[in-house]
Structures are given as C-alpha cells and as structure tokens.
Amino acid sequence: MASRVVPKQAMTRPGHLKLFDGFRLEIGDDRIHLADSAQRLLAYLTIQGPSPRTVVAGTLWGEVSEERALGSLRTTVWRVNQVVPGLVAGEHRQLALASFISADVTEFAHRVTGRSADSGATSHALPNLRIRELLPGWCEDWVVFERDRLRQLHLHALEAAAGVLCTGGEYAAALDMAFAAVRGDPLRESARRAVILVHLAEGNLVEAHREYQRFRTLLVGELGVEPSGRLTGLVTGRNGDRPYGAPAPTAPVPLFDHPGGGESGSVVRGRPGEAGPLPAELGRGLPTAGLRLNGMQTRP
Known part of the structure; x- marks a missing residue:
C-alpha cells in the first residue's frame, strides 16, 4: 500500500503511535502507512528513546556490514521524513522521534507508575489495564524484552489496583482486576494471592479455599511444586515460611476445622496441630463469626 504523504503544514496536528496490539501511526485523523523498515525504526526509537545512529543501524540491520547498515538507516530516515516531515530528527549523531508524536506504550507506563503512590483510587478513576501485547509477531530481541517488561508492568498494576x-470496599471491581491478572499469567502466585485476599476480605472462606485449590492443582500439575508457605498461610491461618517451589511436607493439615471439631479439606500439607495468627495482609473484612480457621474463632 502506498504511503500517504502528510504536508508540512499538517505538522501542527499531533500524531500518535500505537504499538500495543500492532503498529499504527496516526497524524490527526489520518492513518499513515509505512514500510516495514520504517515501522521498525519508529518502534525502536519509541522503545529505546534517542539513540546513536551506529547503535540503531547495528540493531536493525545487524546482518550486514556497518557501512551498509548505516546506508540503509539513512535511506529509511529519508523515506520516513518524506512521508511525515520531521518525524525522525537527527542531532549530534543521534536519532529521535519527533516531539509532536505521542506513543501508547510510554503513556501507559507513565500512567501506571504515576498511580503507584495513589491510595485513593476508585474503580471509576483507574486506567484501562487490559493486558495488551506489544507488537505481536515481532521477534527481535529488543521487542521481546520490552514486551515482557510491559507485561510485568500490566500484571503488577492489576494486582495493585485490586488491593x-x-x-x-469495592470488592467486585477488585476481583475483576485480580482475575485479569490471573488470566494474564495463571501460574503467577501474587495474582492468585490478590484473588484470595479479596475473598477473605468479604468473608468468603470457601471461595478463598477453592481458589487456592485451583492454583495448587495447576502448579503441582504444571511444575511439580507447591505454593509458597505465605500463600498457604492465608487459607490455613498459619504463617508458613516454605519458599515458592519447595517440596511439600508429607503430613496432611486441615484447611478448615468445623465448629464441632471435625476436619474438612485436608489437602494442604504441613505439621498437624500447628496454629498461628491470621496474616496481617487481611487487615480488614475478616470472616463472619461462627466459622473457625484451624480452631481459632473468627470475630465479626
């Protein structure tokens, strides 16, 4: 498809570069179509920031000599600026994306990290935290690394928002965020912990137990390891210290004790008769009276 040339007077309009879920460049209301080499140049400058020409050439055209790589870079910069004047700026042997272009990946990172200290967020004020993939189908090392970084940032943001x-007290929205983190990585323990903590805050002990069991079954089946003692302690009332991936002890320990003294759900392993205080992570929203965690009466 032929590139549409943006006239110089149109540069008063801001542009936006989208790298999540695929490459897309827009100047005002116009979508700009670029060759693959131009797309990779713009994506690289967006992700890496201003970079020396030799580094850009060596990264994007690493399979040829340095002379040829620099020649290909000069040709690509010229073609990009023919389509959108001033889109790539070159100063002091460095290249940078024009300041009139914003990018979704940098906006997302600033928005999420800027909220990390905001303890007064509500579900109405939260940014769109749907997990999206950076440049799907691109296999370059610099893309794969950034893709994983942004994915981790998404997951941490979802878990923090759930907390x-x-x-x-917005439990439904909290669960939605926590489950989104679980969908993003089903084997991620901190995501499962976020779900379990919301269930416990609501007093839903059975739901917390079920979520723990789902995760334990998946973890043992996929990796052959047990959840950490910290996570197990949330549903048993024990502050276990078994690290993630450690072999499970052999003696069964009940998850819940019935008020009448019977045991149920003896699937978490540890030493019988061992009890400890509820984890401090629960903080508030403890289960309703009448149920006991390992013999400890809960308080309303």
Missing part, C-alpha cells in the same frame, strides 16, 4: 479497590 486499592479491596481496601476501599
């Missing part, structure tokens, strides 16, 4: 919403 903030749970503290504010």
Whole structure:
C-alpha cells in the first residue's frame, strides 16, 4: 500500500503511535502507512528513546556490514521524513522521534507508575489495564524484552489496583482486576494471592479455599511444586515460611476445622496441630463469626 504523504503544514496536528496490539501511526485523523523498515525504526526509537545512529543501524540491520547498515538507516530516515516531515530528527549523531508524536506504550507506563503512590483510587478513576501485547509477531530481541517488561508492568498494576479497590470496599471491581491478572499469567502466585485476599476480605472462606485449590492443582500439575508457605498461610491461618517451589511436607493439615471439631479439606500439607495468627495482609473484612480457621474463632 502506498504511503500517504502528510504536508508540512499538517505538522501542527499531533500524531500518535500505537504499538500495543500492532503498529499504527496516526497524524490527526489520518492513518499513515509505512514500510516495514520504517515501522521498525519508529518502534525502536519509541522503545529505546534517542539513540546513536551506529547503535540503531547495528540493531536493525545487524546482518550486514556497518557501512551498509548505516546506508540503509539513512535511506529509511529519508523515506520516513518524506512521508511525515520531521518525524525522525537527527542531532549530534543521534536519532529521535519527533516531539509532536505521542506513543501508547510510554503513556501507559507513565500512567501506571504515576498511580503507584495513589491510595485513593476508585474503580471509576483507574486506567484501562487490559493486558495488551506489544507488537505481536515481532521477534527481535529488543521487542521481546520490552514486551515482557510491559507485561510485568500490566500484571503488577492489576494486582495493585485490586488491593486499592479491596481496601476501599469495592470488592467486585477488585476481583475483576485480580482475575485479569490471573488470566494474564495463571501460574503467577501474587495474582492468585490478590484473588484470595479479596475473598477473605468479604468473608468468603470457601471461595478463598477453592481458589487456592485451583492454583495448587495447576502448579503441582504444571511444575511439580507447591505454593509458597505465605500463600498457604492465608487459607490455613498459619504463617508458613516454605519458599515458592519447595517440596511439600508429607503430613496432611486441615484447611478448615468445623465448629464441632471435625476436619474438612485436608489437602494442604504441613505439621498437624500447628496454629498461628491470621496474616496481617487481611487487615480488614475478616470472616463472619461462627466459622473457625484451624480452631481459632473468627470475630465479626
């Protein structure tokens, strides 16, 4: 498809570069179509920031000599600036993306990291945290690394949002965020912990137990290891210290004790008769009276 040339007077309009879920460049209301080499140049400058020409050439055209790589870079910069004047700026042997272009990946990173200290967030004020993939189908090392970094940032943001919403009593929204983190990585323990903490804050012990069991079954089946003692302690009332991936002890320990003294759900392993205080992570929203965690009466 032929590239549409943007006239110089149109540069008063801001542009936006989208790298999540695929490459897309827009100047005002116009979508700009570029060759693959131009797309990779713009994506690289967006992800890496201003970079020396030799580094850009060596990264994007690493399979040829340095002379040829620099020649290909000069040709690509010229073609990009023919389509959108001033889109790539070159100063002091460096290249940079024009300041009139914003990018979704940098906006997302600033928005999420800027909220990390905001403890007053509500479900109405939270940014769109749907997990999206950076440049799907691109296999370059610099893309794969950044893709994983942004994915981790997404997951941490979802877990943090779940915690903030749970503290504010917005349990439905908190669960939605926590489950989104689980969908992003089903084997991620911190995501499962976020779900379990919301269930416990609501007093839903059985739901917390079920979520723990789902995760334990998946973890043992996929990796052959047990959940950490910290996670197990949330549903047993024990503050276990078994690290993630450690072999499970052999003696069964009940998850819940019935008020009448019977045991149920003896699937978590540890030493019988061992009890400890509820984890401090629960903080508030403890289960309703009448149920006991390993013999400890809960308080309303």
